[in-house]
Amino acid sequence: MTQAVRHDAMRARNLALVLGEVSARGSVTRAALAEITGLAKTTVSKLIADLIEAGLVVETGIVRAGERGRPGMEVQVSGLSVAAIGLEINVNYLAVHIVDLSRSIRLRRAQPVDNRLASPGDVIANLQHLALSTVDEAVDIGLRVVGGVLAVPGTVDLVTGTVRRAPNLGWRDVPLLSPLRMPFPMRVDNEANLAALGELWFGAGHRDFLHVSGEIGVGAGLVVRGELFRGFRGFAGELGHVVVSPGGPPCHCGGQGCLERYAGQDALLSAAGIAPSAPSSGPGQDAPSTPGRPGTGIAELLRRLEASDGDALAACERAGWALGIALTSAVNLIDPERIVLGGIYAPLFPWIGGVVTGTLTARLGEMREVVPSVEVSRLGTEAAPLGAAGQVIQQIIADPAGLLNA
Amino acid sequence: MTQAVRHDAMRARNLALVLGEVSARGSVTRAALAEITGLAKTTVSKLIADLIEAGLVVETGIVRAGERGRPGMEVQVSGLSVAAIGLEINVNYLAVHIVDLSRSIRLRRAQPVDNRLASPGDVIANLQHLALSTVDEAVDIGLRVVGGVLAVPGTVDLVTGTVRRAPNLGWRDVPLLSPLRMPFPMRVDNEANLAALGELWFGAGHRDFLHVSGEIGVGAGLVVRGELFRGFRGFAGELGHVVVSPGGPPCHCGGQGCLERYAGQDALLSAAGIAPSAPSSGPGQDAPSTPGRPGTGIAELLRRLEASDGDALAACERAGWALGIALTSAVNLIDPERIVLGGIYAPLFPWIGGVVTGTLTARLGEMREVVPSVEVSRLGTEAAPLGAAGQVIQQIIADPAGLLNA
Incomplete structure (x- = not known):
């Protein structure tokens, strides 16, 4: 491992450590973060500056007196910039939710439609249309959608993003990832699993x-x-x-x-x-x-x-x-x-x-x-697309470095 | 933490580390153990000497040329001294298995009996009689039983060792740990869970x-x-x-x-x-x-x-x-x-x-x-008492220090 690679790996780990604490605590000062993580105050300040620049963190405007040293301004996960999209194909509707990084639901769109009457290709085309128009709306309110997960009512091969069996749709071995062309990374998962995660988060x-x-x-x-x-x-x-x-x-x-x-x-x-x-x-x-x-x-x-x-x-x-x-x-x-x-x-x-x-x-x-x-x-029925978007948020909090280097 | 306490904690951790590796590898030299664990060769030799003295490890008699340094004799988990007992109360039989630390089954005793016709007190007395006589037999072949687990066909409170419900026995809230007086620590667990662990081990x-x-x-x-x-x-x-x-x-x-x-x-x-x-x-x-x-x-x-x-x-x-x-x-x-x-x-x-x-x-x-x-x-029906004895073995391998200090 070269020194540069080692430095990048350590920075990625520290970014995740700091963002994880900010996310878990709601809002927190740089000084408190230094104490919690054991990192030097200057290191924390540099990491927070990078996270602010990438739109992942914002200052809250609330100043807290430090236990030691100068008062500091609290920071929190930003709801103003980075967002995730949760998509759902169900038997009788399509749904799209956009959730910002602070886990606020910003946009929800749904389309009642009997997907049993259409081919998988048509269903995917409809979903893509609904998703892209919602992403456009997200851009209008200042959000940048960086990833998404699609919920489907069937068994899913998580690696390839293929629906193995969706008996209520009559689908068998339908690949979803390559036909669904979105301008950010996508994954596919089972609707009931994502709904449980939606309930969790x-x-x-x-x-x-x-x-x-x-x-x-x-x-x-x-x-x-x-x-x-x-x-x-x-x-x-x-x-x-x-x-x-x-x-x-x-x-x-x-x-x-x-x-x-x-x-x-x-x-x-x-x-x-x-x-x-x-x-x-x-x-x-x-x-x-x-x-x-x-x-x-x-x-x-x-x-x-x-x-x-x-x-x-x-x-x-x-x-x-x-x-x-x-x-x-x-x-x-x-x-x-x-x-x-x-x-x-x-x-x-x-x-x-x-x-x-x-x-x-x-x-x-x-x-x-x-x-x-x-x-x-x-x-209710919002749990699955929320769990889908929530998975992307979890992933960003766990490994934010990719968004900073991009 | 005093220096003596810290030393004891470190020794306990190192004993577990070394015995765990011996158990996982079947047989291994002291030199190899030093390389695997990162401990000094003299430390490993001292730990192995203590484990041998406590009857947990034996030398195999097989000498291996070391990759570096002098040839060394392999050691393995001893089947000659320490043993565990697995007990089972089922609806229509009692069973007792004694397993040595190398996981060989040494004694198996069973008694067909309709436990629905007897009071819990009588069932426990019968089991105790069967268990103690089997422990005596174990002593005769040089084994020292250091702990046991009792399998019962019902829901169990693991903390108190009380059977909550055993519908096929007609038992409800029957405490088992205090009436069952054995000369070593005992625990109680569900028969089906222990059978699965028996199958695993x-x-x-x-x-x-x-x-x-x-x-x-x-x-x-x-x-x-x-x-x-x-x-x-x-x-x-x-x-x-x-x-x-x-x-x-x-x-x-x-x-x-x-x-x-x-x-x-x-x-x-x-x-x-x-x-x-x-x-x-x-x-x-x-x-x-x-x-x-x-x-x-x-x-x-x-x-x-x-x-x-x-x-x-x-x-x-x-x-x-x-x-x-x-x-x-x-x-x-x-x-x-x-x-x-x-x-x-x-x-x-x-x-x-x-x-x-x-x-x-x-x-x-x-x-x-x-x-x-x-x-x-x-x-077959031996899985539960084997899983019961196996739990004790697992525990000894994971934390052998108690047996050395005793």
């Missing part, structure tokens, strides 16, 4: 939970001590294909009686007497480019539930029961601290949460003194 | 697997990169209570249609027309103190299977199917690299392995390119 602050992502498909992500559990091949968390009833209706996955056939969005709407193919609203929207009116699917179900429609109530009862059965198996196998219901189960929580808890308690209460609590996600 | 050498422990109850232990996954409260791996059919027969656990009701030993024997209460043979036996003849339960089932008895074959078919359903849910949730069938499923493997694999492939093959392989454990 943008949700209620829990560090041990099973996050259930209710969509047309049903997925889950297990977070253990703040880390995602992916399984040996990366395909853990397929809650939607846990067997609720072994002789039940056939599933797109090749199985029978899977949870999705009882509690997935199509099954739920169908049981409530609502045409299941109607695109739902997807994640929250605030742009004129997307229709402001809620889709006819889940929104219609919510209207009927509020009017105490018998079929709608019975459909939720049945879905909640099936979810309770699948989660009974999940709790027996993986023993999570708590269960967070997200996706469509977030707005439906008042009608399904009780049945889920009741089913779990009836089946688990004898064996376990504490049955995991069942909670509602604050993020 | 004494089995086929895999590091990522779900080990299924078939007994009267059915449990599982998930090993991820060589580490046991315990879940948030330590109660993960309750495969026996994964729901096979939500309206199925009621289970001791308070649930309904649990795997145990289809594939547990009682259910299996009952379906085959064999009285399920007959004690089975338990782990392998080689002592005159235990009846050499196989118990009438599983041994009778095996006899009938070998004679192609229709009921026996149908019972295995049904149990294998149910196991396949529960494992379909498990693979969807936790995505293990492979599945190892142990306990009673080991001898029954020829009659259930195929059905399990077939069920998994039919239900998972569409979603996954690779369905986890289903393999037979070499250890």
Whole structure:
């Protein structure tokens, strides 16, 4: 290793060390950073100057008296410059979120569309159009998008960015990274895993939970001590294909009686007497480019539930029961601290949460003194694109040097 | 920290470092140890002398020419002195294994007995009698038992050593550590978890697997990169209570249609027309103190299977199917690299392995390119007491200082 290479490696490590502390502490003075990291004050000042110049850190304007020496101005992670994009292809919508480095959600765009009716190429072209126009809007408000992650409802080869199986889309071995041409590095990951990470980084602050992502498909992500559990091949968390009833209706996955056939969005709407193919609203929207009116699917179900429609109530009862059965198996196998219901189960929580808890308690209460609590996600269907953008933010905080040298 | 305390801490760390390398490498010279650890040769020689004196290490008699300097004699972990005891209370047997520090199984004793018919106090007294007589035998062959772990088929509070729930024994909040008076430190752990660790340390050498422990109850232990996954409260791996059919027969656990009701030993024997209460043979036996003849339960089932008895074959078919359903849910949730069938499923493997694999492939093959392989454990019902003794061995290797100072 030459001296220059060694110096670069040490600078990269120190940049990560300092930015990590700034991110973890919210706001902090240079003097405090020197004490925390053990680096010399002049070194910290130089690193902070570089991070400010690269737009990763800003001064807060708040001056703190130092424990020793002169008062100093606090710095914090900047929300003014660098940003990440989270994209989602789901069965019945496309979504794009832009999150700045301080983890504030800056732009959210969604497009209700039935992606089962289009070829993968068309879906990718639509997504690219939506993403690029959102990136343009980001530029208009002073943000520089430096990377993105795409969430898809299927098993994903993380190395190549290929969707292996997405039964609800009817996709098999669809490469996404090369066709999706974006002006920054992209990765692809499973929607339910990203939703769990979204809940970890943008949700209620829990560090041990099973996050259930209710969509047309049903997925889950297990977070253990703040880390995602992916399984040996990366395909853990397929809650939607846990067997609720072994002789039940056939599933797109090749199985029978899977949870999705009882509690997935199509099954739920169908049981409530609502045409299941109607695109739902997807994640929250605030742009004129997307229709402001809620889709006819889940929104219609919510209207009927509020009017105490018998079929709608019975459909939720049945879905909640099936979810309770699948989660009974999940709790027996993986023993999570708590269960967070997200996706469509977030707005439906008042009608399904009780049945889920009741089913779990009836089946688990004898064996376990504490049955995991069942909670509602604050993020609903936004969790996956937030987790996607959040992954990029995590990566920048962990290794900011690349953005400074660029 | 005084200088003496600091010296003791450093010596303890270096003893662990050196013994860890000896254990990992099988046999190695002092000179090689000095190179590997970076410690001075004289320090290594002193540490090895202490480990030899404490009976943890022996010279192999093999002299290797050093890369530099004089030839040296190799040392290895000693199987001649220090040993650990693994105990098991299961529903229909008690078992005791003694394993020496080199991980050789030295003594195995088992006692078929229906523990459902006795009070916890009587069960503990029986176990203590069996354990102490085995420890006496160990002394006779020159072994010194320094610690033990007790495996029980239920949820365990690891801190207090209390069995929380053992539905198949009908136990609830039964303290085991204080009533079980042994002349060395003891801990209590879940049988299925210990069986998985037994498979890890004494089995086929895999590091990522779900080990299924078939007994009267059915449990599982998930090993991820060589580490046991315990879940948030330590109660993960309750495969026996994964729901096979939500309206199925009621289970001791308070649930309904649990795997145990289809594939547990009682259910299996009952379906085959064999009285399920007959004690089975338990782990392998080689002592005159235990009846050499196989118990009438599983041994009778095996006899009938070998004679192609229709009921026996149908019972295995049904149990294998149910196991396949529960494992379909498990693979969807936790995505293990492979599945190892142990306990009673080991001898029954020829009659259930195929059905399990077939069920998994039919239900998972569409979603996954690779369905986890289903393999037979070499250890059968011995896995839990081996894992129990193995935990003590691991602990000694990781921190041998206590045995030297004693």
